[in-house]
Amino acid sequence: MEVTLAEFFMVILGACFLGAGISGFIDRRRDRVRANAIKRSTVRCRVCGCAYEAPDRRVARACPQCGRENFRGRDRRLG
Numbered sequence: 001m002e003v004t005l006a007e008f009f010m011v012i013l014g015a016c017f018l019g020a021g022i023s024g025f026i027d028r029r030r031d032r033v034r035a036n037a038i039k040r041s042t043v044r045c046r047v048c049g050c051a052y053e054a055p056d057r058r059v060a061r062a063c064p065q066c067g068r069e070n071f072r073g074r075d076r077r078l079g
């Protein structure tokens, strides 16, 4: 089987585009996973708006600026 020079370069070019596509997909996926991990471990204070880290989901941590305890996620309490 003979391969012409044009076919050879087409294969190389295709491999480069495929590699770039796969690399971009992996990078976007990694960024999304990291952003979700940061979003999961960050709490925004409902009083002063300060964002701070709270790694444990069950325990409400007090805001470092105003001292109010903030729960992660939607607040379903009344009042």
Ligand SMILES: [Zn+2]
Residues within 6 Å of the ligand: 045, 046, 047, 048, 049, 050, 063, 064, 065, 066, 067, 068
């Ligand atoms: Zn606060």
